[in-house]
Amino acid sequence: MPDHQDADEPGVLRLGRRSFGPAEFALMAIVNRTPDSFFDRGATFATEAAYEAIDRAVADGADLVDIGGVKAGYGEPVSEDEELRRTVDFVAGIRERHPDLVISVDTYRSGVARRVGAAGADLINDTWAGADPDIPAAAAEYGTGLVCSHVGGLTPRTDPHRMAYDDVVADVIRTTTALAERAVAAGVRPDGILIDPTHDFGKNTLQSLELTRRLDELAATGWPVLVAVSNKDFIGETLDLPPGQRGSGTLAALTVSAWLGARVFRVHDVPAARQALDLVAVLQGAAQPAGTRRSLA
Structure with a gap:
């Protein structure tokens, strides 16, 4: 967010009661209130x-949950x-049980964004790239953050078909x-905005792979980058694996994304992702190992 940073704390992402520095990885756990999720088939x-x-x-170490x-x-x-x-009563219940947890709600409807904002949500995860143009105003009204995504012009709940980009x-x-600049103009806090390349949405597998290997170009914009690659089809097609067997591929994509500058990670398997991201943080010099006794005693 090049033109909007607080001069004293550049690059800090603020969501709810939490602040995440530019070298800190934030983990977002997925909890679907749907009976037909592609991955958990209605388990939650x-x-x-x-x-x-x-x-x-x-x-297990999640910093955020995405409902x-x-x-x-x-x-x-x-x-x-x-x-x-x-969603609404559930968000209110989470807020009561976990006062400091960052609560995100995945919705493309401004009416839902307003109601969950009033119930205690901290972030609106608009995975359909502003299909409802009132989403930024809804986020601004309740002081929530906003995820700005890319779907190549698709309408909500449609799959890509022969998507082409120069x-x-x-x-x-x-x-x-x-979309991020539009959100700022609508009154959304600049330090609560993230951008999401939105793997698989409006993209084929080759395009999602290209986004992953060039994620540093998104990070260079200055806006915090969220990646949602967990068990997605581009991993499944690359490795020829069904959703339940994409865990190792997911960790590989998360690790590459973290190394290239992503800051928030939306995942199904929190413990595995936490370990992978903690190791990346140490390798990058942003954290210290939990122990260094080997060959030193």
Whole structure:
């Protein structure tokens, strides 16, 4: 965020009660309130199961949780009323159980963004790139942060088909930074904005791989970068593996993304991701090893 940083603390990301410095990796756990998630197949659709998943994620080292009330891809239609039913009271319950936890809600509807903001959400994860143009105003109204994403012009809940870009990375940078500037103009706090290349959304596997290997170009914009690569199809197609067997590929993509400058990581497997990111932080010199006794005693 080149033109918007606090001069005293450049690059700090502030979400809810938490602040994350430019050398600090933040881990976002996925908790879907949907019966048809591509990965967990509804494992956290029931309220108590979802609360238990939140508690585990916090214990395992998650800094944020991302709550989704609508499956991203094809599936049964979900009305706004139903999305509200799945998310609003749940967000309020999380806030009561975990006062300091950063709560993100994955929604493309400004009406939902307002209601979850009032219930205690700290971040609106708009994975559909401003399909509802009122999303920035909704985030600004309740002081929440905002994720600005790239989907290549797709409408919500549609899959890519023969997507073509002269340069996919340039297109992602142009779109996400424009959305970030629009959010600032609408009153969203600059230190609460992230950009997300949005792997697989509006992209084929080769394009998602290109984004991953050139992620440093997104980081160079100055806006904090969120990556959501966990168990996604570009990993599955690359390794010829179904969703339940993409864990190692996910960790590889997370590690590369962290090394190239990503700062927030949306994941299914919190403990494995935490260990991988902690090691990257040590390798980059931003943290110290937990112990260094070997050959020193």
